[in-house]
Amino acid sequence: MTLELAAIIFLVLSLCVSAPLRLCVEFLAKMLFWIKCTLLFNAETQRRRDAENIQQQFLFLFFLLASCQNSEQSTSSSHTRCDPIDRLHTDHGLHLPAIKPATQQPYPWQTEGVGQLRAIQKDYFRCKGSNLHPPHIVLQDGKETGRFYDCAGAEKHSLPVVNGKEFIYPILLELLSEIQKQTGLPVIITSGHRCPAHNAYLDPRIKAQSSKHMIGAEVDFYVQDMQETPEKVIQIIFNFYNSQARYQGKKEYQTFSRFEKETDVVVAPWLNKEIFIKLHSKTEGRNFDNRHPYPYISIQVRFDREKNERVVFTPQQAQQFLRK
Template structure:
């Protein structure tokens, strides 16, 4: 018991000495402190402070990745859907048997290249994101870019030989939840041009005509200066990429809004305008 008491007293003495030392340090610091007067007028500022202005918070980078509750449509959604795992197609013509093979898809080639980088016409991406935002439903891209090899493998019809899919100027899609109401989506496409400030005062874009010449669809297509829109019914336009059971919409680009020039198919652009890996 006496030993415990001595230990406690020793601890108290040491703690008291430590506190006294801290107190002395504070006194010395206070004695050595030097104050300086500020020689300036009350309205004189060395570093002027600007007036506070309220502004909206900018989105974080990951917030730009979404439109509504869904991932934003980007160039990646347009990548070629070819695969070397697909079986070859056998055809007979004039007694000759030929085999058509598919490409290797995104693993073996890029999107179309323009100015040193992968490229899809921005008008198509803007339209799809507008539809997704307005409907709050997911846009399903069934066919974006097709390399020439996959284009032939997917569809050998005459309407497809100069497809703008090969130059990144055409897209096929449907909207999940509106699969059986494609006319609603066509109306949204028209609304897009009537709402956009750069187009809404120009009848070349806001007014849509009907195309009455020969096509591969039963519904007369719509077109304005920039785009040509086809509606494929559930028994129309079936190919390797569009082998689902829903109607779908195809948008072809006619006018390049950035370069202000027509968009036309060219063999050189289709066959030489992308990288092979």
């Protein structure tokens, strides 16, 4: 039943009832008309709002599409440029060199090596002392005559320092690198630099206290997989002096003689002006650095070509290293 029909029914009823009840019925009929008018007004207002919203959305989309089209046209037109050609096809404004493939340059810490073997560097000569080594006790007639303790090794001190830099005689680095190059096998340095404490721990004899190990002028080594043929390694050293241009015509470098005086090895050492080579058998020259069961080679530097002077050990030189 609609609100209009209900209002008419209430008006008809008001004619058939008593006066007090008639007032109530007329009031209800007027309320129904008022509610109807309110609903119609609200519906009209909502319809107008919906129409305005649709119109606003349409205008927004219209201006959005129009602005995109204008932006595309302005962008394309702003990049369009036409200049007359005023040069020949052979003319060049910039002369660029031809592109050539470049090789990777080595990093500062990389040096020339052979295959997977890096060239021998002075870091390989660091002292092998350790405070974990037991004390070296010297006995004479069953009585203790001396007790020597090892140093703490490379963690506590540097290599010999010359002119403010760590130093190993360059000829030792060059010779060991040449051996690796010719054999393709790694050189195992068993004893390089020794600080005075480590040197005394290895060999407490008085004559050993002038070892050139303490000034970076001596090295003990063997070649892996050539432990039983050290003579072939020594021959590589001889060939090095005969092949290097700087030694050509200098017999004092190219000729090796045998050292005939008494030594602590059976095989007579070899020497030229620059180096002294000693071959230790399996039972000779054993100490904490050389506890392996192989023969090994020692090379001492006798002459410094750069300074043009003999290499002589002094206690002052042996103390020239940094403590950490």
